[in-house]
Amino acid sequence: MPVLPVPDPPLTDDVVALRLWQTADLDQRLAGYADPEFERFTWSTGEPVTEARLREHVEQEERERARGEKLSLAIVDAAALDQVWGGCSVYDINLDQRRAGVGYWLAPQARGRGAATRTVRLLSQWAFDVLGIARLELTCAPDNFASQRVAARSGFFLEGIMRSYMRFQGGRRDTMLFSLLPGDLRDADRPDRQPTE
Ligand SMILES: CC(C)(COP(=O)(O)OP(=O)(O)OC[C@H]1O[C@@H](n2cnc3c(N)ncnc32)[C@H](O)[C@@H]1OP(=O)(O)O)[C@@H](O)C(=O)NCCC(=O)NCCS
Known part of the structure; x- marks a missing residue:
């Protein structure tokens, strides 16, 4: 599979911008990963996120991009591109099946103003338009x-709960599965929205 394209210039809606991670972001990324909510919901190993582990993770992400499997981007302030608000990714990319997953996190100071919803909408539109994805999946813990609100506000529909779906922090965890088709994204703001085909 080819190296994934990178949004250039950054994807933006004039509030958030999504750009490639840079070396200078390391400390801000580390601070975001140290947040208990991030550790509770996102970091599956349960080990503390040290600088060494983060560097390994970054190298792994570069290999995944080169293999066409995952694109990881920084969520930054559109008015100050060096201010990291969080991170997002398109992952498990299967261009043959035209399917992929979308993930995100925000640093505590960036929460509560819709930045995650803006991010998911921008990234989803890009995945549909540029990668030709036909179905995006979003998974999260039942609690x-x-x-789950971010998923719904971005136009996703809940498909169900996958029991004991994944290894997580020394045990196993259920996972909620949401999906988004291109028409769902177009209708995301309609109060009477229904799953599209
Ligand atoms: C998930 C996350 C990105 C959401 O950030 P955000 O969009 O800024 O979150 P907000 O505070 O604006 O909340 C979004 C919605 O969830 C609601 N919400 C927030 N915290 C909540 C809670 N503990 N319980 C119930 N609802 C909650 C908000 O009221 C809001 O609802 P609204 O859309 O009806 O206004 C952020 O909480 C985060 O980074 N968490 C840790 C990492 C993570 O869980 N990533 C996702 C893995 S699937």
Whole structure:
């Protein structure tokens, strides 16, 4: 599979911008990963996120991009591109099946103003338009209510709960599965929205 394209210039809606991670972001990324909510819902190993582990993770992400499997981007302030608000990714990319997953996190100071919803909408539109994805999946823990709201506000529909779906922090965890088709994204703001085909 080819190296994934990178949004250039950054994807933006004039509030958030999504750009490639840079070396200078390391400390801000590390601070975001140290947040208990991030550790609770996102970091599956349960080990503390040290600088060494983050560097390994970054190298792994570069290999995944080169293999066409995952694109990881920084969520930054559109008015100050060096101010990291969080991170997002398109992952498990299967261009043959035209399917992929979308993930995100925000640093505590960037929460509560819709930045995650803006991010998911921008990234989803890009995945549909540029990668030709036909179905995006979003998964989260059953008790991650903020993330479930982000999914719904971005136009996703809940498909169900996958029991004991994944290894997580020394045990196993259920996962909620949401999906988004291009028409769902177009209708995301309609109060009477229904799943599209
Ligand atoms: C998930 C996350 C990105 C959401 O950030 P956000 O969009 O800024 O979150 P907000 O505070 O604006 O909340 C979004 C919605 O969830 C609701 N919400 C927030 N925290 C909540 C909670 N603990 N319980 C119930 N609802 C909650 C908000 O009221 C809001 O609802 P609204 O759309 O009806 O206004 C952020 O909480 C985060 O980074 N969490 C840790 C990492 C993570 O869980 N990533 C997702 C993994 S699937």
